[in-house]
Structures are given as structure tokens and as C-alpha cells.
Amino acid sequence: xxxxxxxSPEQFxxxxxxxxxxxxxxxxDLGERDxxxxxxxxxxxxxxxxxxxxxxxxxxxxxxxxxxxSVSKILDNMEIGHNVMxxxxxxxxxxxxxxxxxxxxxxxxxxNWKQTHNVEHHTYTNVLNRDHDVGYGLLRMSTKxxxxxxxxxxxxxxxxxxxxxxxxxxxxxxxxxxVLIYKTKTTAQLKEDFKPxxxxxxxxxxxxxxxxxxxxxxxAPFVFVGNVAANLARNVWACAVIFNGHFPEDVEQFPxxxxxxxxxxxxxxxxxxxxxxxxxxRLMHVMSGNLSFQIEHHLFPDLxxxxxxxxxxxxxxxxxxxxxxxxxxxxLGQALSTWKRIFKLSLPTRDxxxxxxxxxxxxxxxxxxxx
Amino acid sequence: xxxxxxxxxxxxxxxRRVLGSRVAAAMAxxxxxxxxxxxxxxxxxxxxxxxxxxxxxxxxxxxxTLTLRPNANWQGFRAGQFVRLTVxxxxxxxxxxxxxxxxxxxxxxxxxxxxxxxPTGFVSKFLRDEARPGMIVMLSQxxxxxxxxxxxxxxxxxxxxxSGITPVMAMLRTLCDESYTGRxxxxxxxxxxxxxxxxxELAAIAARYPNVELLRAFSESEQCGELQGLFQREQLxxxxxxxxxxxxxxxxxxxxxxxxxxxxxxDGIGERLHLENFxxxxxxxxxxxxxGDVRFARSExxxxxxxxxxxxxxxxxxxxxxxxxxxxxxxTCTCRKLSGQVRDTRTGExxxxxxxxxxxxxxxxxxxxxxxx
Numbered sequence: 001x002x003x004x005x006x007x008s009p010e011q012f013x014x015x016x017x018x019x020x021x022x023x024x025x026x027x028x029d030l031g032e033r034d035x036x037x038x039x040x041x042x043x044x045x046x047x048x049x050x051x052x053x054x055x056x057x058x059x060x061x062x063x064x065x066x067x068x069x070s071v072s073k074i075l076d077n078m079e080i081g082h083n084v085m086x087x088x089x090x091x092x093x094x095x096x097x098x099x100x101x102x103x104x105x106x107x108x109x110x111x112n113w114k115q116t117h118n119v120e121h122h123t124y125t126n127v128l129n130r131d132h133d134v135g136y137g138l139l140r141m142s143t144k145x146x147x148x149x150x151x152x153x154x155x156x157x158x159x160x161x162x163x164x165x166x167x168x169x170x171x172x173x174x175x176x177x178x179v180l181i182y183k184t185k186t187t188a189q190l191k192e193d194f195k196p197x198x199x200x201x202x203x204x205x206x207x208x209x210x211x212x213x214x215x216x217x218x219x220a221p222f223v224f225v226g227n228v229a230a231n232l233a234r235n236v237w238a239c240a241v242i243f244n245g246h247f248p249e250d251v252e253q254f255p256x257x258x259x260x261x262x263x264x265x266x267x268x269x270x271x272x273x274x275x276x277x278x279x280x281x282r283l284m285h286v287m288s289g290n291l292s293f294q295i296e297h298h299l300f301p302d303l304x305x306x307x308x309x310x311x312x313x314x315x316x317x318x319x320x321x322x323x324x325x326x327x328x329x330x331x332l333g334q335a336l337s338t339w340k341r342i343f344k345l346s347l348p349t350r351d352x353x354x355x356x357x358x359x360x361x362x363x364x365x366x367x368x369x370x371x
Numbered sequence: 372x373x374x375x376x377x378x379x380x381x382x383x384x385x386x387r388r389v390l391g392s393r394v395a396a397a398m399a400x401x402x403x404x405x406x407x408x409x410x411x412x413x414x415x416x417x418x419x420x421x422x423x424x425x426x427x428x429x430x431x432x433x434x435x436t437l438t439l440r441p442n443a444n445w446q447g448f449r450a451g452q453f454v455r456l457t458v459x460x461x462x463x464x465x466x467x468x469x470x471x472x473x474x475x476x477x478x479x480x481x482x483x484x485x486x487x488x489x490p491t492g493f494v495s496k497f498l499r500d501e502a503r504p505g506m507i508v509m510l511s512q513x514x515x516x517x518x519x520x521x522x523x524x525x526x527x528x529x530x531x532x533x534s535g536i537t538p539v540m541a542m543l544r545t546l547c548d549e550s551y552t553g554r555x556x557x558x559x560x561x562x563x564x565x566x567x568x569x570x571x572e573l574a575a576i577a578a579r580y581p582n583v584e585l586l587r588a589f590s591e592s593e594q595c596g597e598l599q600g601l602f603q604r605e606q607l608x609x610x611x612x613x614x615x616x617x618x619x620x621x622x623x624x625x626x627x628x629x630x631x632x633x634x635x636x637x638d639g640i641g642e643r644l645h646l647e648n649f650x651x652x653x654x655x656x657x658x659x660x661x662x663g664d665v666r667f668a669r670s671e672x673x674x675x676x677x678x679x680x681x682x683x684x685x686x687x688x689x690x691x692x693x694x695x696x697x698x699x700x701x702x703t704c705t706c707r708k709l710s711g712q713v714r715d716t717r718t719g720e721x722x723x724x725x726x727x728x729x730x731x732x733x734x735x736x737x738x739x740x741x742x743x744x
Contacts, residue, residue, distance in 0.1 A: 031461040034462055092463055093464035096403070211398060
């Protein structure tokens with residue numbers, strides 16, 4: 001029984017107005033504090049990056065170098081890149097912090113990511129066939145996805161996805177499964193789409209695995225391995241944070257029919273039911289790009305993320321008022337729950353229905369994920 | 372980077388070559404090299420012009436004169452041109468156009484900007500109240516066709532009003548520094564003697580250079596100016612009888628500019644008049660007859676046309692398009708119109724209805740307009 005059916009149309013309208021109210025209050029308050037926050041963070045990230053790359057060239061400081069570069073890449077991708085490319089700081093008018101111009105230290109092009117993430121994932125969060133983040137075309141993440149033998153590899157493929165996350169994300173927009181498995185896309189089209197991706201990938205690979213090692217001279221192997229380690233640390237961490245945000249067992253997923261005549265209030269509630277937070281201290285929040293407040297992020301994707309902690313109590317109060325769940329837990333608890341789902345769904349489940357067919361339009365009820 | 376002595380200049384040139392190289396770009400990719408240089412000094416940049424405020428003076432109650440030290444990316448200006456100055460106010464970048472008032476011979480280490488704080492002037496008020504030595508601002512390269520020609524004219528008439536004095540001040544100072552031998556008449560209009568920016572320096576120049584004639588006109592009574600009242604043909608004919616022969620440079624408030632232009636047009640010597648609009652005439656907004664919608668395609672927003680400029684309507688809709696002068700001279704706000712017709716607030720001219728670049732700060736929609744914003 002979904003929480004959707006418990007609410008009346010009037011309640012949806014009221015919820016929409018309450019969330020709009022939070023958004024408008026924060027928008028009106030944006031100013032120097034937010035500018036100083038993001039600039040301070042960019043500065044810290046650059047210091048860690050420059051420091052890290054230098055320390056990697058000096059054997060005694062090598063471990064510190066790996067740590068500094070890993071943190072730098074995580075900050076660049078998450079609290080800075082992800083959030084800036086959401087347009088959270090567009091209001092500042094600073095071209096260097098503008099979603100139109102920003103690019104990140106990742107193999108994925110900013111343009112492709114904004115399409116798969118800002119448009120597909122955020123508009124259609126957890127809607128099967130619309131939100132490609134549900135399994136990345138690779139995994140079975142919902143009972144409503146028809147089981148296929150390839151999903152027996154759900155668990156090892158998830159490990160692989162974590163390991164090479166930046167490259168999987170880079171090719172996400174290519175929808176390779178449509179070529180390999182569903183045959184709805186041609187190889188020629190795939191090749192064409194891959195061109196800009198390869199251009200960015202090549203630059204990133206050349207920077208970390210050729211240019212900096214060469215600059216290090218005799219220390220080249222240290223720098224090479226250090227860069228592998230830093231990229232790996234960033235990949236695993238980013239992937240884990242993202243999986244925690246949408247795939248713990250109680251998080252709902254929805255059929256496409258949910259989109260019909262969806263109001264602002266419905267959209268807010270869907271975002272709420274499709275996301276999960278995890279708890280932690282200030283450092284945990286910064287390192288996860290404040291995606292530890294995944295619920296707040298999905299309600300207000302273009303508000304500066306450091307504000308989520310401040311508005312979380314208000315969001316929680318609204319949830320309590322309308323009897324809606326506010327899914328949160330420890331990082332480990334959410335991760336465990338996510339892996340449980342991935343493991344369960346690698347095997348055939350009883351209520352698995354066809355997913356590549358037209359959604360059943362007779363019911364507006366979302367489908368609950370828990371097996 | 373700031374280059375003061377020859378050896379530093381040489382070092383700076385070499386360093387700049389390294390920082391501007393492809394290797395440096397590949398090392399910093401996907402970010403710009405500037406983002407790393409900023410860690411060391413906020414004015415360091417490979418391409419951007421940034422400047423430090425080195426002195427702040429208040430010549431009159433409502434004005435502020437800033438001395439800026441630009442970084443080595445500054446390429447200098449021609450007397451009369453303007454720059455776009457960007458400051459950050461409460462986290463938001465704001466850009467306005469100002470004409471440097473210094474001589475072009477003062478060297479590239481120094482730019483002087485003077486602004487008068489208008490009651491509605493957000494940036495000018497901020498600069499008057501908040502500018503302090505040490506503050507960092509961003510600049511564009513100099514721009515604009517209002518400038519002293521390289522072949523200096525034989526006879527120069529400089530007419531200005533209010534804070535429109537700055538570009539002609541640059542011309543006067545530049546010509547004086549060049550020991551220009553032709554005659555210069557400096558005709559300036561302001562309300563009262565206490566509002567005259569550069570009063571002391573103008574008097575000193577007039578005293579020192581016999582070829583410079585200073586004519587101060589004050590509109591308030593009992594002021595000690597050479598002239599009294601607003602610009603009129605009779606007054607001009609008496610005070611500057613040879614104005615027809617002079618190459619004239621004009622910058623001032625809209626009413627005054629119009630009056631001067633009329634005289635020159637009537638005399639058929641319009642080509643001898645060079646002018647700079649430093650404040651736009653308030654656009655005629657016809658909200659009663661505004662029809663259709665304004666569609667912002669990229670941000671997927673829709674607003675009912677209220678007759679204001681597209682820039683104002685975009686901002687009212689919560690967008691923050693890049694904008695500078697807000698009067699149609701700097702082209703910062705230029706934006707793609709995908710469909711619909713607009714009217715130029717300056718000329719009343721109607722645009723094509725198709726896909727084209729328009730300046731949204733001086734365009735009002737005529738019916739439904741779609742912008743790529």
C-alpha cells in the first residue's frame with residue numbers, strides 16, 4: 001500500500017504549497033554566505049589537489065598524497081561539480097560557478113551528465129524506463145524489471161560499477177544496453193554518440209596516467225599508482241553515496257503511469273518517496289556533496305546544497321504532518337539494505353512483470369519495491 | 372600579473388607564456404589555469420582583466436573616484452572609451468559600464484573611474500559607500516567607438532553634463548599630456564558648483580594651458596560659473612562662436628544630449644558630433660497595451676508580457692541573464708530570440724520576427740516572444 005493513495009487531492013495541493021514555501025524562503029535569503037561557502041570549498045579543493053599531486057611525487061608523503069587527491073576529486077565531483085551543475089549557484093552570475101560553463105574532474109562530459117542527471121533522473125526520479133539511474137541499464141533494481149539470466153550477475157556487476165563508476169557514468173547517456181541487448185539503437189549511432197565522450201575521457205586519462213607521471217620523472221610509477229588509487233576511491237565513494245540515496249529497500253519506485261497529470265504536489269511526494277537520507281556529521285555531509293540529504297536535494301535540486309541541513313527539520317515536520325515516511329538511517333545501514341535488494345533481485349522474483357511494455361494505466365498506484 | 376620593474380616584467384612574460392601553454396591547460400583541465408592562480412593572488416589570471424582598488428576619493432557628496440591597478444592583461448584604452456566593471460554585491464555579480472577619466476598616457480598600471488551615485492543606482496551606491504583600497508574588481512577590455520581619433524582634430528569642443536564628464540575628462544587630460552597645440556573648449560553642465568566633479572583639476576588645467584578654455588554652466592542660480600542655465604543654441608553661439616569648425620565630443624544626460632544633437636543636425640554638421648549615451652532615456656513602457664507571453668525556452672519559464680524590457684521581465688521571472696549597461700551599449704546581455712517581434716526602446720524600431728540576436732535590455736516584446744534563456 002503506497003503512501004500516494006492515502007492523500008487527498010487537497011492534501012497534495014497543500015503539500016506542494018508548503019514545499020514551495022520552503023524553497024521561496026531560501027531563494028530570497030541567498031547571498032554572500034552562500035557565495036563564501038562555495039568559494040571557500042573550491043579553494044580548499046584546489047589546495048588539496050595541488051598539494052596532493054606534489055606529495056604523490058615524494059615517496060614519504062605518498063600516502064598523504066593519495067588521501068589529499070582522493071578528497072580533492074570527491075569534493076570536485078560532489079559538493080562542487082554536482083551541485084554547481086545543478087545550477088545551485090547560477091544566481092551569483094559568476095561564470096566559473098555557472099551550470100552552463102562548469103565541467104568536472106570526471107570522464108563524463110558536463111553536457112551528457114546534465115541530460116541524464118538533471119533532466120532524466122531528477123524529473124523522473126525512480127520512474128522505471130524514464131530514470132536511467134535505476135540500474136544504469138546494467139542492473140536489476142526493481143521487481144518490475146523482468147528478470148533475465150544476465151541479472152544473475154547483479155552483485156559482481158554492482159562491484160564493477162562502483163570500481164569504474166566515472167567511466168560507467170560517462171557512457172550512461174549512450175544507453176549501450178539498447179544496442180547490445182534490446183537492439184533498439186544502431187552501432188553507428190552509438191559510435192557517433194561516443195565521440196564527445198571519448199574526447200573528454202581521453203583528456204582525463206591522459207592527465208592522470210600520462211602527463212602527471214611524465215612530469216614526475218623517476219617517480220612516475222608512484223604518481224601513476226597514486227592516481228589510480230585516488231580515482232578508485234572517488235569512484236567507490238560516489239557510487240556508494242548515490243546507491244544509498246535511491247536504493248535502500250523501503251524506497252519506492254514508480255511505473256510511468258504515475259506521470260500522467262502529475263501535479264506539483266504529486267511530484268514533491270514522489271521525490272520524497274523515491275529518496276533516502278543517511279545521517280552523519282558535517283564532514284560526512286560535505287564529502288557526500290550533501291547527498292546525505294538526498295530527500296531535500298530531490299525536493300529542491302537547485303538550492304545550494306549546504307542549505308539542506310538547515311531545511312531538513314522543516315521537511316521532516318511536513319512529512320510527519322501528512323503521515324509520509326522520511327527515510328533515513330546510518331550510512332552502513334542504508335548500504336546494507338541496498339546490497340540486500342541487489343542480491344535479492346539477481347534471482348527471479350514472483351511479481352516480476354514485463355517492463356518494456358506499456359505501463360498498466362488502470363492504476364495510479366506506485367509499485368513498492370520491497371520484495 | 373602585476374609588472375612593475377623591467378626584470379619582473381621579463382619574468383612575468385616568461386611565466387605567462389608557461390601558464391598560457393597547452394601543457395598548463397592540460398594539467399588544469401577541465402578547470403582553467405586561473406582557478407589555480409587565484410589560490411596565490413586574486414588578481415592573477417592568464418586572460419581575465421582584474422584590478423585592485425588602490426585609492427578611493429570622494430570629490431563630491433554623491434560621487435566616488437576609484438584608482439585601479441589592473442593586472443598585465445589590461446591592454447589600455449583610447450580616451451573616451453568605456454570598460455565594463457564587475458563587482459560582487461551580496462554574492463551576486465553586477466556589471467556596469469564606466470569610462471576611465473585618466474589620461475591614456477598615465478601608463479597601464481593605473482585606471483581612474485568616477486561614478487555618481489544615482490538614487491536608483493545599485494552599483495554606483497555600493498561603490499560610493501563600500502569601495503575600499505584592496506578591493507578586487509573585474510574589468511573588461513576597453514570598448515566603444517566614442518574616442519579621440521588617432522589623428523587628433525585641429526579644434527576640439529568637449530561638451531558634458533553631470534557624470535558624463537568622465538570620458539571627456541580623459542580626452543582633455545590626454546590632449547594636455549600630449550602638449551596638444553590646437554584649441555580646446557571644455558563646456559560642462561551641472562546643477563551647482565558643489566556638484567562639479569574634477570572642479571579643482573579643471574581650474575588648474577585651464578590656468579596652466581592657454582589653449583584650454585573652461586566654460587562651466589550651472590543650472591541653479593547664484594553660482595560662479597562662466598555660463599548660467601541649460602544648454603541653448605544662443606548661449607552656445609555666444610560662448611563658442613566657432614563651434615561649427617570644431618570636432619565635438621558629447622556625453623551627458625539624455626535631455627541635454629538631445630538638445631545638442633538638434634542644434635548640430637539643424638546646422639547640417641552632424642558628422643562633426645561624436646557622442647556617448649551614458650544613461651538611457653527611460654524606455655517608454657506601454658503596459659496597458661502589452662500583449663502575449665514571454666517564453667524563456669531554456670529555463671522553461673513563461674511570463675505574461677507586462678510591457679517592460681525583456682531583461683527586466685527575465686529578472687522578474689527569476690532568471691539572471693548576463694547583463695551590463697542596461698542601456699544597449701555593451702552587448703553583454705545579447706541573447707538569441709527564437710521567435711517573435713521586439714521593439715527597440717531607443718529607436719522605436721521593430722525587429723524581424725525570426726531567429727536573431729537581440730539586446731534584451733533595450734528590447735520590449737511586441738506580442739509573444741521566445742528567448743533562448
